[in-house]
Amino acid sequence: MIYLDFAATTPMSDEALAVFTKIARHVYGNASSLHDIGSSADNLLEAAREEIAKLLHGETNGIYFTSGGSESNILALQSLLEANREKGNHVITTRCEHASVYNLFRKWEQSGLSVTYLPLNGQGEVDTEALIQAIRPDTILASIQYVNSEIGTIQPIAQIGEILHERDVIFHCDAVQAFGKLPIDVRRLRIDALSVSSHKIYGPKGVGAVYINPRRKWMAQFPGTTHENGFRPGTVNVPGIAAFTAAAQAIYNTMDEERERLHCLRDTLIRELQNIPHAQVVLEGDPRRTLPAIAGLRIVGLEGQLAMLECNRYGVAISTGSACAVGSQEPSRTMKAMGRSDEEAKQFIRLSFGKTTTKEDVLRAAAVLRSIAEAYFG
Known part of the structure; x- marks a missing residue:
């Protein structure tokens, strides 16, 4: 077929499969364990964190590994919203976002948050003038995808990032479809938080990452969580993350x-x-x-x-x-x-x-x- x-x-690449098999077999320790086997896993995890940060032109301590794009979107948005609620009660997105983002904003709307859904033109591009008009003194954050997964339209992310940065509105970008296909520089694009996924770039399913600018505050969603600096509970999937990193390196090279x-x-x-x-x-x-x-x-x-x-x-x-x-x-x-x-x-x-x-x-x-x-x- x-x-x-x-x-x-996407199918897993040969590079990702080889790395996954090798790490699963030889670096099987829990990265949180304090013995040498755990330390080996932790060293590998931190090397992967550094490499993903480098590909995004972000800071290493802003990378948090997750189970995929949907969880990345939900955890990033929820943790940023709750940490910055003192600013107000208004958020911004579009109706063409991935289901994980769109359904979260609908849930927020039903719980009392004020949500603005930005209009699109006939080619699927966000109206940046409408974005400027939508921003209010009580606007906390905006979530706008980099690339639409259905029609492939690339949003004017640099312009959007500048508009939001000038008005101190947190900018989250779902970059699942863009990562590995377009160059991404979170600093230049003024992106505060970004979500990516492994299985869209020939890595394993069940792995993703969030970047959050270390200068933006976020709130842990599960009290007492120690993994990923409190961002996500559960034993870290070191073989999957290593394979994801190998896939990302390979796709960026070509x-x-x-x-x-x-x-x-x-x-x-x-x-x-x-x-x-x-x-x-x-x-x-x-x-x-x-x-x-x-x-x-x-x-x-x-x-x-x-x-x-x-x-x-x-x-x-x-x-x-x-x-x-x-x-x-x-x-x-x-x-x-x-x-x-x-x-x-x-x-x-x-x-x-x-x-x-x-x-x-x-x-x-x-x-x-x-x-x-x-x-x-x-």
């Missing part, structure tokens, strides 16, 4: 070349799809500011679920959006936030590419979609 759902998850290669693959797919007779293909997202690994689109009049299932029948794995929304009967929040109707939102499909994707894979996927469209409209 041709796998074109890399935005949902990031620029890979981005160019994926641009070519995405352009090839779009060109092929736009030549389908009797079908209108709409590419979603900002054509100038889109992650090349993601192609979100609609074949007008063809339901996305049908297209996805038919592709699967022909041996091509694609998706109808975020894997975290599978099972939901609601139209895509991203599509709705961009002004699409329910019917248009249900037409959405996503093809996402990775390091094993070839031109032949893309041409095959385009041919399958062409045959589906011809059967449906012909």
